[in-house]
Amino acid sequence: MTEREQQILAILRQEPLIPQQTLAERLGISRSAVAGHIMNLMQKGHILGKGYILAGQRYALLIGGANMDIAGSTLSPLISADSNPGRIRCSPGGVVRNISENLARLGSDTRLLAVVGDDLYGHTLLEATRNAGVDVRDCWLLPDEATSTYLSLHGPDGDMVAAVNDMGIINRLTPERLNEKLDRVRNAAVIVMDCNLPEASLQWLFAHHGEIPVFADTVSTHKCHKLRPWLGQIHTLKPNRIEAEALSGIPLVSATDAERVSAWFHAQGVQQLVLSLGEQGVYWSERQGSAGWLPAPAVSIVNATGAGDALMAGLVHGFLQDEALADSVRFASACAALTLMCPQTNNPSLSRSAVSSWLSNPHLAAVAP
Secondary structure (H helix, E strand, C coil): CCCHHHHHHHHHHHHCCCCCCHHHHHCCCCHHHHHHHHHHHHCCCCCCCCEEECCCCEEEEECCCCEEEEEEEEECCCCCCCCCCEEEEEEEEEEHHHHHHHHHCCCCEEEEEEHHHHHHHHHHHHHHHHHCCEEECCCCCEECCCCCCCEEEEECCCCCEEEEEECHHHHHHHHHHHHHHHHHHHHHCCCEECCCCCCCHHHHHHHHCCCCCCCEEEECCCHHHHHHHHHHHHCCCCCCCHHHHHCCCCCCHHHHHHHHHHHHHHCCCCCCCEEHHHCCEEEEEEECCEEEECCCCCCCCCCCCCHHHHHHHHHHHHCCCCCCHHHHHHHHHHHHHHEEEEEECCCCCHHHHHHHHHHHCCHHEECCC
């Protein structure tokens, strides 16, 4: 789907009886343009007929952090305790919110549970996320809280040097609030959560997800430890090198180490593990024994923030399409590569067609472990 088609489909999911003229005014385009987009959506099978009857589709439910990202990038190596010339950008962020935006751009039915403040950042986050195609109707807008903010500093190579987060509002995503959305949880095809969630909310989630697969993002070495009691209930886990080391206690340097770390996680009950190992690429494994390596693509990094979220979105999209893990990893790595080359945390041009074009390049061919 095109970005405009994603926007229209997101609105139709929330307002299936909206008149075309109202839809055109909301999007700032002509009514005839809306009619053309709707015709395309019908031809692609997303709309089944008159009255905007939408095709039945399994949806992903994403639960966790949503915040405003403020990123500063220096033009030369960062000098501490000094003012560094560079550029500052402000964009919607948050691990789960980023994953949801990427997932919606890939064409998956995506629904978000998050808390934001009733302030400029909060309204901006919800509007941007909605425009990307995510269903945000179940998010909470809290008048007595400030929207969480994530401030990061990056060197000229794009790698993050340091970050500060102000995410106290996430503690308001309580079990009581989640219980209000129990039907959303029980009817999801897959649940995606991040370790920004309070421990009590994690406990609620793992007590109520039933047979629905849970994809978990570790977020950071500081927060990933929250998952330790629940590893046996995780379908797919996507840690980076230091997060995997922090959870397993096993140094992760060589290919042999990756296999040992993978074996440890599978012994704890994790069904699928995807290790994001930077320049070494991605190591993936399944509890049943299938495993492999995918080399890191050669790209010019513009902004490293968000690549891991794009990787997770690709994995979830592959799962919803019933793809094998090896194919999902290849697709997801292309999502991450396209994000690395984009100045924004989320690549606004991400789509299945863009990923397909990237995958036509031979340098993404998988190699044996």
